[in-house]
Structures are given as C-alpha cells and as structure tokens.
Amino acid sequence: MRVLVKPAQYLALAAYIVFLGFPLLWLVSASFKSSAELNSLTVNLIPQDWRWENFSEALERQGLVRSAANSIVVALVSTALVILIALPAAYALARFRGLLRTVGTGWILVSQVFPVILIILPLFLILRTIGLTDSLVGLTLVHATYTLPFALWMLQGYVTAIPTELEEAGAMDGAGRTRVLREIVFPLLMPGIVATAMFSFVSSWNEFFFALVLLQSPDNYTLPITLKMFIGGEGKVALGPLAAGSVLAAIPSIVFFSFMQKKLTGGLLSGAVKG
Amino acid sequence: MTATSLTRPASTGGGRGRRPGRSGARSMGGVGRAKRREAIALVVPSLLPVLLLSVAPLLVGVLLAFTDARLVRRPEYEVVGLENFQRLLDNGFFWDSFRIGMVWAVSVTVLQLLAGMGLALLLNADLRLQGLTRVLALIPWAMPPVVVAIMWRMIYSPNAGPLNAALGGLGLPDDINWLADFSTALPAVVVVGVWVGMPQTTVTLLAGLQQIPGELNEAASVDGANAWRRFTAVTLPSLRPIVTSITSLNFIWNFNSFSLVYVLTEGGPGGKTMLPMLFTYLEAFKNRNIGYAAAMGVVLVVVVVLLLSAYLWSQFRAEKER
Amino acid sequence: MHKRGASIAASLTAGILLLTACSGSGQDEGGEAVDETAEPVELTFQSLSDQPAAIEATESIVAAWNEANPDVQVEIVPAGWDGIYDKLITQFNGGAAPDIIHYEAASIVPFAVDGYLADLSEHMSEDFVADVPEGIMESVTVDGEVIAYPTELQSYMVFANKTLLDQAGVEIPSGETMTWEELREIALATTTGGTYGLGWGLKSPTAAFMTMAPAFGGTFFEGTGADAELTVGEGELAIPELVRAMSTEDSSILPVSLTQSGSEVLASFYAGAIAMTIQGSFQAANIAADAPEGFDWVVLPPLEGPDGAGQAANPQTLSVNIDSEHVEESAEFLNFFTQAENLAALNEADALIPASSSAQELMAKNLEGEPGWDVVLSSGQHMTDAPYLFVDAYAQWKDTVATPAFQRFLAGEIDADGLAEALQSGWDEITA
Known part of the structure; x- marks a missing residue:
C-alpha cells in the first residue's frame, strides 16, 4: 500500500502537467503551422512544415505592432500612476490605525467584488462627456483606478513588514522625516514596489473588458482587442498568424510571472480575509 | 475574467502570514x-x-437602472421607477442566463477548489518536477484571457483539434464541435474556467498547507491515522478559513466573468453559455438599452451579495459550533 | 478565380484611366475655392474586407484616388466583421466613428433610423443611381433618404467535389437552376460510408435562411420601419425543415457542420468528407487558394424552390457619418469608388456580385470563360427584395432571438412549431 503512494502521486502530477501544459504546447505548435494545415482535418503536434512567416505576417498585417505599442504605453503609465498614488496611501494605511484603516481595508475588499458591468455603462457616459472615450489616456486612468486597490493592499503589506523600530531609530539619530522615508523605508520597500509594479503591468496588459468598450478606433486598440478582432466571423481566419500573435502577446506576462514565481509563498489573499 | 484580470493579485510576498x-x-x-x-x-x-x-x-449606474435611457444619437430619457425591474421579472432570457451563470460559477468554483487542493497537496509533498509544475501552474494566471480563449478554441476545434484526435485514438466519438454543441458547450467553457482559475487557488492553498505545523501531522501519524484520516482530521480543518475565503472570492470572480467566455463562444450556441455579464453587455451595447441593462446589473449584484452573505454566515455558524 | 493579379491590374488600370478625369475636375474646383496651402482634407474609411485579395483591391482603389486628389486624402482603417455591430454603436455614441463606414444594408439601417448617417441623395452621382437596380437602391433608402452606396452582393451557392459526385454516379447538374429536391437527392446519393452528401456551415444560420427563403415564398416580414410585422409560416420554415429532414431522415448532412462556420466546413470539403457544401459565393476565392492540389471542384447551378431561385439581396454598403466634417468629399470619394471599373475589380477579388449593372457587365466580360464565374454572376439575376432590410429591429432580433432559435431547432431541441413560437415570441418581446 505504502509503496503505491509515490507512483500514484507522480501519475497525478503528470496528469496536472499535461492538463496545464499541453494547451500551451499546442498554441506554440499552431503558431508555426500553415493555414492549409490548420484548415484541414489532419492533426499533428509537430507542424508539417515550419512557417516562421506566421510571426512576421502577424506583425505586418494586422496592426499588431501598433496595438502592442498601445498596450505597453497604457500598462507602463498606469503602473507608474498606481505606484505613485498607492505608495503614500499604503504607508498611511499600514502605519496609522483607526477609521481610515478600516474604511480603506473594507474598500479594498469590496473592490474585489465590483460588478464591472454595472460600472462600465456610466463610466462610458462619464468618459464620453470629458472626451476620454476612444482615448488611451482614458483607458490608462481606468486601468490605474481598477488596479489601485490591490496594489495598495500589496504595498501596505510590505510596509507593515518593515519594523517601525527602524524608523524610530532613524528619527533618534536626528534624521528628518523625509530622510527617514527616503533612506530607510524606501530601499527596504523596493522589492515590494517591483512586485506591485509587475502585477499592475500584467493586469493592464491582459485587460480586455474596459478596452473593448472604451476604445473604438482600430488605431487605439490594445493587443487583446486586436487579437479578438483577428478571430473574425464568417470570413477566412488566418489561424497561423493568430496563434503567432497570441504567443507574442502572452510572453510579457509569462516572463514576469516566472520571475516572481519564487516569491509566491505567503498567503496574502488568505491573510486579507483572515485579518 | 475582466474584472478578475485586473483584481487578481500576482504576488503575495508582503503578507508573510502576519496580521498587517x-x-x-x-x-x-x-x-x-x-x-x-x-x-x-x-x-x-x-x-x-x-x-x-x-x-x-x-x-x-444604480440611478440609470430607474430610467429608460438608451444609447442613441439624441439621448432623451425618463425616470420610469421600477418598470425595468418589473420587465426583468418576466424576461425569460435573462433568468435563463442567470441560471447558466450560477451553474458556471458554482461548477468552476468547486472544480477549482478540488483540482487546486489536489495540486497543492502534490506540491507540498516531497516530489520531483516541482519547479516545472510550479511554473506551469502559474502560467494560466499570467496569460491574457483573450489568448487563453484563442488557445482553447484551437484545442476544441473539430478541424485539426487535438482533443477530438485523442478521443478518436481511444476509439471514442471524434467529431464533436465542443464549443458549438448544445450539450458540450457549457462543460467545455467550465474546463477552461478551471484551467484559468486553478493557479491562484493552488497557490493560496499551498501557502495554507505550509503554515500547518508539522507536529500536528506527526502526532496524528503516531496515533495511527492514515493519510486520508490525517487529511480530514488535521489538514482540512486547518485550511478551513482559507477555503472559505478563496471559495467566496472565486465564486464572485467567476460569476462576474466576461472576457473568457465572450471570446470563446460569445454566449452561443443558442445562448447555452450566455453568462449574465455577457447578457447584460449585449443588452447595453447591442440592444442599446442601457437603463434596462443597468437594472440587470443591479439585480445581479444584489443576488450575489445575498448569496455570499448566506454562505459566509453559514461558515461562521459552523466555525462557532466547533 | 485564379487571377488575383488580374484583378489588381484591372483596378490599377481603372485608376489610371480615371486619374486624368478626376484630377481635371479637381483642378476646376480647386481653382475656385480651395486654398493651395490648406491642409488636405483627411477622410477615414473603415473597411471590413477580410479577404487578402479584396484588401488589396480596396487599397489600390484608394491609392488611385489619393494620387488623383492630393487635397482629399483617404486613409483605410481596417476592421473586421466580427463584433462590428456593437463596435459601431460605441463608435457612434463615443463620437469616434470614421467618415466612411463599410457595412451591410440589413445592419446599417438601425443606425440610419437613429440619425447617424448622412443623406447622400444629393451627392450620389445620377449615373450610379440609374445603374443600380431599383430594388437594391430601395434597400439603402430609409425614410426617403439614401443612406449608403450599395457595393457587393452575396449569393449562396453549392460547391461540389466533382470526383465524389462522379464516383457516386451522379450526373453534374448543368441546367439554369437546380431544385432543392435535386440537392437532397444528390446528397443522399453521395452519402456513403465515410462521406456525407452535404456540409453546411450553419453556426450563424439566420442570414442563410433569410436570404434563401424567397425560393419558398418566405418573406419573414411585412411592413417597414417600426410597424413591421413578423410572419413565420410554411415558406419561412421550409429550408430549416429541409435541413432537419436531411440531417435526421437521410443522414446526408455532416452533423458537425451544422455547428461550424462556413469557413470551418471547408476543411471537411477539402478532405473529401463531404461531397457538397453550401457557401457564400465569396468562398470561391478561398477554395481556389486553399484546396489541396488536384482537388476537382465545381459550382452547381443556383438553387430553386417552388417560388423560383430568388435570394434576398442584402448588399454590402458604404455610408457616410453624418457628423463627418467632410460629407461632400466623402460622397465624392464614394462616387469614384463605385465606378464600374472599381466595383468590378473589388467584386472579382471578393468573388461577389457588383451592385451596379454596368459593373456586372464589365465583370462578365473580363471573366468570360473563367470556370464558376458564370454561375456566380448569373445568380445575380435571381436577387430579389429583402423585406427584412426595412425592419428597424431586425439586427437585434437576428442576434438575440433568431440565431439562438434556429440553432436550437437544428440541434433538435425544439420542433418546427417550437421554432415558429420562439421566433415570434422573441419578436414580440423586442418590439413590446
């Protein structure tokens, strides 16, 4: 009985690896296939002939480069905004007790269950009134706003982890408040800021719904929207370039997450609800 | 998935299990x-x-729900009181979609929990291939939902799709159009939902597992408890608060899901995968009845909040009784 | 059909020919009003073309215009057919709609009713109006205003795998038309062990059923505008019921095809898994490009029912945004775009039928002797009025009611009575 446990565990692990990994493998394989092969009934994991052209075609034909540039700009600017705005607030939430903290935490939790569908209708009307629909500026603001709660929550966790004694010691040495923050708190917070920034970047890079409703000119589309439009209706779908574009679109997120993989040990989320 | 892609956390580095x-x-x-x-x-x-x-x-948005506002060139609207809500009561399409949304949210949430628990236990055991599995377990979380949907469309495709090929290899029916067949469309999108949502559940549960003191399990072992017994007597009770919170959050995220299914099926075939968020979106941006759509949004939010409160209350009661 | 190069050459030639004419008139106007140093007017043209050849044809027509009209530059903004209805709603509401809008008559009408489209009656060249059959002109007229230039017409055609038909001993029909009964018989005759007689991509069935209903006297709608009434009777249900019968009684339709899009069904066609497939004529271009080597295919004659071979004409359209600052210039560009040479080139690239008679004639002349084209063009003679074009709530009914109902019927979830009931009650719900 005992002898069978390990093999059974490995069998289960293998099943998980196939379930999680095979779709990715298939997407990569499809990104090298010709349209004739993808539009046939033959099924091969290894493409019959490797079509690297899918990648160049994806980049040339469908405005993918422009959308990728739009996505990068929106993600970078919204990330910068989020960090700038969240950092002071996170510090305040972590260091000061009282009503503010309760309200802040409560709002962060509520934001997790926000019904975006109810918000998007008036948001569309409001942004239209101030001329920010079909605008990357508008989308950037929206992304920043909706990433803010979680970024705030992450950051205040990192602030809390810095012992206040360090700050107090700095203050006793005669350092001014700004100096304490700049020279003691900020360096210690750096890893947390990087992690929060990455989370914020990936959230914006992946975001679909707001972009779908708020952006209207193909010139302004972000990458997810362009990929969706790529799928097409009744007409001919360039499946190979579509797969190639999808692979390219997934790379930044996967790189960031692999980078952060090691940090995924604590249970911030569970902590959020427990606390 | 939209809301969730914005709100689902990537890193958990800051908590360190300490109350902030x-x-x-x-x-x-x-x-x-x-x-x-x-x-x-x-x-x-x-x-x-x-x-x-x-x-x-x-x-x-809440105010809109009480008007007959439309997305038209000359927007004129009147306050119509509860009329939208009355109309909604009789709208069979909406309640069909609501039912589909519940089936979707409950099955995805439960399967995420079961599959995530299994994987978390495996990752917590002393096995090889951990690194690979960890990375693989995180990728679905990191990928843009649109890409996930495109990828699974290819997996499910009856043309050159690997799923049918594998079934054919086993001598099973191999001509199923998974995402367009009335009986398979909803299960097929549920599987994708599980694929996407499992990583976060896994990571959270794994964190919980790692916080269980080893002595507890050792003591149970000494008492002669087998693995299953140890799981039900030690592991599960320790994880209870985490399970409660992750289940409630997952349920809401899944119920509010939009992008994934929008790109996979757009609610088809025949409305079989018409999640309430898709239904409301189409009412607003296809039928242009934003007042009516806002009323739908309000109803969905109220129902979800009620359900969640009931669930949390029951968990709270169970906790107290123990 | 194998002449992608030729179509480009044709439109280029047309462009050069017109270049002289247009630049002449441009100078005349320029001399009077346009300031030489003024910034050129820039027009955005949102095009939905998704066939590579059609994209090229559109680009070369636009290039010819831009060269001839330095003061009115047109920029193509490519978009796709997928989700374009929702997109146009947010574009118009967000004030971000392009100057020139490509779409189809059935779906553009609600936007006209809402007042988003410019009245083109005064701008449209008289020659073009005279050149377009009256019924088609009517399909782009809303409340007495002409709201679009009709450009391309699609008809549904039967493509057949000649080898499979020969193997089954079926004589390839060669008459002016063929009846739906004949189609059913051939499908049955060609259904053997691993092969089905017919594959029909009915994932989005409404357009196909509505377009082909006139052959059985089906009109679906009576009246126009907000007063239109839906009627679902024998004529309307004839084709869906025929498909059901072929699928359940004869087992001569590849079941999975009923849930696929037309393009997806082509894979089964190439693989010899189906002997025939009903497709939009535009697929001729795709089949020519993608079919495996040695694949022997033919186009069968237009399908005919008891009421003839009529198919409802739902032309693709080009409209002008009423909020455009340059309605006049946009219309001038469209007058150029819809000249016979250009329409012929575009339709050839798309394997569709031009909306104007002179372009049809030109195309017939250009393509004389090319296989399949005679059928494509002759199906143009069978185009009839499409009553659903004049119904305000059609687009909404199509997506939210009709498509799911037809899909449920094809999947065997409801019977013909259930289908009629679903179509009707959904209509009542929408128009309540």
Whole structure:
C-alpha cells in the first residue's frame, strides 16, 4: 500500500502537467503551422512544415505592432500612476490605525467584488462627456483606478513588514522625516514596489473588458482587442498568424510571472480575509 | 475574467502570514491630530481617481437602472421607477442566463477548489518536477484571457483539434464541435474556467498547507491515522478559513466573468453559455438599452451579495459550533 | 478565380484611366475655392474586407484616388466583421466613428433610423443611381433618404467535389437552376460510408435562411420601419425543415457542420468528407487558394424552390457619418469608388456580385470563360427584395432571438412549431 503512494502521486502530477501544459504546447505548435494545415482535418503536434512567416505576417498585417505599442504605453503609465498614488496611501494605511484603516481595508475588499458591468455603462457616459472615450489616456486612468486597490493592499503589506523600530531609530539619530522615508523605508520597500509594479503591468496588459468598450478606433486598440478582432466571423481566419500573435502577446506576462514565481509563498489573499 | 484580470493579485510576498498593521499601530499609538491630518493627506490622492472613476459610476449606474435611457444619437430619457425591474421579472432570457451563470460559477468554483487542493497537496509533498509544475501552474494566471480563449478554441476545434484526435485514438466519438454543441458547450467553457482559475487557488492553498505545523501531522501519524484520516482530521480543518475565503472570492470572480467566455463562444450556441455579464453587455451595447441593462446589473449584484452573505454566515455558524 | 493579379491590374488600370478625369475636375474646383496651402482634407474609411485579395483591391482603389486628389486624402482603417455591430454603436455614441463606414444594408439601417448617417441623395452621382437596380437602391433608402452606396452582393451557392459526385454516379447538374429536391437527392446519393452528401456551415444560420427563403415564398416580414410585422409560416420554415429532414431522415448532412462556420466546413470539403457544401459565393476565392492540389471542384447551378431561385439581396454598403466634417468629399470619394471599373475589380477579388449593372457587365466580360464565374454572376439575376432590410429591429432580433432559435431547432431541441413560437415570441418581446 505504502509503496503505491509515490507512483500514484507522480501519475497525478503528470496528469496536472499535461492538463496545464499541453494547451500551451499546442498554441506554440499552431503558431508555426500553415493555414492549409490548420484548415484541414489532419492533426499533428509537430507542424508539417515550419512557417516562421506566421510571426512576421502577424506583425505586418494586422496592426499588431501598433496595438502592442498601445498596450505597453497604457500598462507602463498606469503602473507608474498606481505606484505613485498607492505608495503614500499604503504607508498611511499600514502605519496609522483607526477609521481610515478600516474604511480603506473594507474598500479594498469590496473592490474585489465590483460588478464591472454595472460600472462600465456610466463610466462610458462619464468618459464620453470629458472626451476620454476612444482615448488611451482614458483607458490608462481606468486601468490605474481598477488596479489601485490591490496594489495598495500589496504595498501596505510590505510596509507593515518593515519594523517601525527602524524608523524610530532613524528619527533618534536626528534624521528628518523625509530622510527617514527616503533612506530607510524606501530601499527596504523596493522589492515590494517591483512586485506591485509587475502585477499592475500584467493586469493592464491582459485587460480586455474596459478596452473593448472604451476604445473604438482600430488605431487605439490594445493587443487583446486586436487579437479578438483577428478571430473574425464568417470570413477566412488566418489561424497561423493568430496563434503567432497570441504567443507574442502572452510572453510579457509569462516572463514576469516566472520571475516572481519564487516569491509566491505567503498567503496574502488568505491573510486579507483572515485579518 | 475582466474584472478578475485586473483584481487578481500576482504576488503575495508582503503578507508573510502576519496580521498587517498590528505592530506599527501599536508603536505609533496615540497619534495626534497632526498625524491624522498627515495620514489623510497621504490617502487623498488615491481617493480622487477612485471617487471619480469607480464610486461615481457605480452610483450613476444604480440611478440609470430607474430610467429608460438608451444609447442613441439624441439621448432623451425618463425616470420610469421600477418598470425595468418589473420587465426583468418576466424576461425569460435573462433568468435563463442567470441560471447558466450560477451553474458556471458554482461548477468552476468547486472544480477549482478540488483540482487546486489536489495540486497543492502534490506540491507540498516531497516530489520531483516541482519547479516545472510550479511554473506551469502559474502560467494560466499570467496569460491574457483573450489568448487563453484563442488557445482553447484551437484545442476544441473539430478541424485539426487535438482533443477530438485523442478521443478518436481511444476509439471514442471524434467529431464533436465542443464549443458549438448544445450539450458540450457549457462543460467545455467550465474546463477552461478551471484551467484559468486553478493557479491562484493552488497557490493560496499551498501557502495554507505550509503554515500547518508539522507536529500536528506527526502526532496524528503516531496515533495511527492514515493519510486520508490525517487529511480530514488535521489538514482540512486547518485550511478551513482559507477555503472559505478563496471559495467566496472565486465564486464572485467567476460569476462576474466576461472576457473568457465572450471570446470563446460569445454566449452561443443558442445562448447555452450566455453568462449574465455577457447578457447584460449585449443588452447595453447591442440592444442599446442601457437603463434596462443597468437594472440587470443591479439585480445581479444584489443576488450575489445575498448569496455570499448566506454562505459566509453559514461558515461562521459552523466555525462557532466547533 | 485564379487571377488575383488580374484583378489588381484591372483596378490599377481603372485608376489610371480615371486619374486624368478626376484630377481635371479637381483642378476646376480647386481653382475656385480651395486654398493651395490648406491642409488636405483627411477622410477615414473603415473597411471590413477580410479577404487578402479584396484588401488589396480596396487599397489600390484608394491609392488611385489619393494620387488623383492630393487635397482629399483617404486613409483605410481596417476592421473586421466580427463584433462590428456593437463596435459601431460605441463608435457612434463615443463620437469616434470614421467618415466612411463599410457595412451591410440589413445592419446599417438601425443606425440610419437613429440619425447617424448622412443623406447622400444629393451627392450620389445620377449615373450610379440609374445603374443600380431599383430594388437594391430601395434597400439603402430609409425614410426617403439614401443612406449608403450599395457595393457587393452575396449569393449562396453549392460547391461540389466533382470526383465524389462522379464516383457516386451522379450526373453534374448543368441546367439554369437546380431544385432543392435535386440537392437532397444528390446528397443522399453521395452519402456513403465515410462521406456525407452535404456540409453546411450553419453556426450563424439566420442570414442563410433569410436570404434563401424567397425560393419558398418566405418573406419573414411585412411592413417597414417600426410597424413591421413578423410572419413565420410554411415558406419561412421550409429550408430549416429541409435541413432537419436531411440531417435526421437521410443522414446526408455532416452533423458537425451544422455547428461550424462556413469557413470551418471547408476543411471537411477539402478532405473529401463531404461531397457538397453550401457557401457564400465569396468562398470561391478561398477554395481556389486553399484546396489541396488536384482537388476537382465545381459550382452547381443556383438553387430553386417552388417560388423560383430568388435570394434576398442584402448588399454590402458604404455610408457616410453624418457628423463627418467632410460629407461632400466623402460622397465624392464614394462616387469614384463605385465606378464600374472599381466595383468590378473589388467584386472579382471578393468573388461577389457588383451592385451596379454596368459593373456586372464589365465583370462578365473580363471573366468570360473563367470556370464558376458564370454561375456566380448569373445568380445575380435571381436577387430579389429583402423585406427584412426595412425592419428597424431586425439586427437585434437576428442576434438575440433568431440565431439562438434556429440553432436550437437544428440541434433538435425544439420542433418546427417550437421554432415558429420562439421566433415570434422573441419578436414580440423586442418590439413590446
């Protein structure tokens, strides 16, 4: 009985690896296939002939480069905004007790269950009134706003982890408040800021719904929207370039997450609800 | 998936399992008025965008639900009171979609929990291939939902799709159009939902598992408890709070899901995968009845909040009784 | 059909020919009003073309215009057919709609009713109006205003795998038309062990059923505008019921095809898994490009029912945004775009039928002797009025009611009575 446990565990692990990994493998394989092969009934994991052209075609034909540039700009600017705005607030939430903290935490939790569908209708009307629909500026603001709660929550966790004694010691040495923050708190917070920034970047890079409703000119589309439009209706779908574009679109997120993989040990989320 | 892609956390580095704020609050206790003012000054910048772009729209959204506003060239609307809600009661399409949304949210949430628990236990055991599995387990979380949907469309395709090929190899029916067949469409999108949502559940549960003191399991072992017994007597009760919270959050995220299914099936075939968010979106941006759509949004939110409260209350009661 | 190069050459030639004419008139106007140093007017043209050849044809027509009209530059903004209805709603509401809008008559009408489209009656060249059959002109007229230039017409055609038909001993029909009964018989005759007689991509069935209903006297709608009434009777249900019968009684339709899009069904066609497939004529271009080597295919004659071979004409359209600052210039560009040479080139690239008679004639002349084209063009003679074009709520009914109902019927979830009931009650719900 005992002898069978390990093999059974490995069998289960293998099943998980196939379930999680095979779709990715298939997407990569499809990104090298010709349209004739993808539009046939033959099924091969290894493409019959490797079509690297899918990648160049994806980049040339469908405005993918422009959308990728739009996505990068929106993600970078919204990330910068989020960090700038969240950092002071996170510090305040972590260091000061009282009503503010309760309200802040409560709002962060509520934001997790926000019904975006109810918000998007008036948001569309409001942004239209101030001329920010079909605008990357508008989308950037929206992304920043909706990433803010979680970024705030992450950051205040990192602030809390810095012992206040360090700050107090700095203050006793005669350092001014700004100096304490700049020279003691900020360096210690750096890893947390990087992690929060990455989370914020990936959230914006992946975001679909707001972009779908708020952006209207193909010139302004972000990458997810362009990929969706790529799928097409009744007409001919360039499946190979579509797969190639999808692979390219997934790379930044996967790189960031692999980078952060090691940090995924604590249970911030569970902590959020427990606390 | 939209909301969730924005709100689902990527890293959990900051928590370290400690209750945030305690030590700080204690040592800075007795903050004066000046401190309070400073705190408010620090928080205000993050309040502004929130008030403007999420609280205000939410309020306007609720108000919209009581009007007959439409997305047309000359928007003229009247306050119609509860008329939208009355119409909604009789709208069979909406309640069909609501039912589909519940089936979707419950099955995805439960399967995420079961599959995530299994994987978390495996990752917590002393096995090889851990690194690979960890990375693989995180990728679905990191990928844009649109890409996930495109990928699974290819997996499910009856043309050159690997799933049918594998079934054919086993001598099973191999001509199923998974995402377009009435009987398979909803299960097929549920599987994708599980694929996407499992990583986060796994990571959270794994964190919980790693916090269970090893002595507890050892003591149970000494008492002669087998693996299953140890799981039900030690592991599960310790994980209970985490399971409760992750289940409630997953349920809401899944119920609010939009992008994934929008790209996979657009609610088809024949409305079989018409999640309530898709239904509401189409009412607003295809039929242009934004007042009516807002009423749908309000109803969905109220129902979800009620269900969630009931669930949390029952969990709370169970906790107390133990 | 194998002449992608030729179509480009044709439109280029047309462009050069017109270049002289247009630049002449441009100078005349320029001399009077246009300031030489003024910034050129820039027009955005949102095009939905998704066939590579059609994209090229559109680009070369636009290039010819831009060269001839330095003061009115047109920029193509490519978009796709997928989700374009929703997109146009947010574009118009967000004030971000392009100057020139490509779409189809059935779906553009609601936007006209809402007042988003410019009245083109005064701008449209008289020659073009005279050149377009009256019924088609009517399909782009809303409340007495002409709201679009009709450009391309699609008809549904039967493509057949000649080898499979020969193997089954079926004589390839060669008459002016063939009846739906004949189609059913051939499908049955060609259904053997691993092969089905017919594959029909009915994932989005409404357009196909509505377009082909006139052959059985089906009109679906009576009346126009907000007063239109839906009627679902024998004529309307004839084709869906025929498909059901072929699928359940004869087992001569590849079941999975009923849930696929037309393009997806082509894979089964190439693989010899189906002997025939009903497709939009535009697929001729795709089949020519993608079919495996040695694949022997033919186009069968237009399908005919008891009421003839009529198919409802739902032309693709080009409209002008009423909020455009340059309605006049946009219309001038469209007058150029819809000249016979250009329409012929575009339709050839798309394997569709031009909306104007002179372009049809030109195309017939250009393509004389090319296989399949005679059928494509002759199906143009069978185009009839499409009553659903004049119904305000059609687009909404199609997506939210008709498509799911037809899908449920094809999947065997409801019977013909259930289908009629679903179509009707959904209509009542929408128009209540």
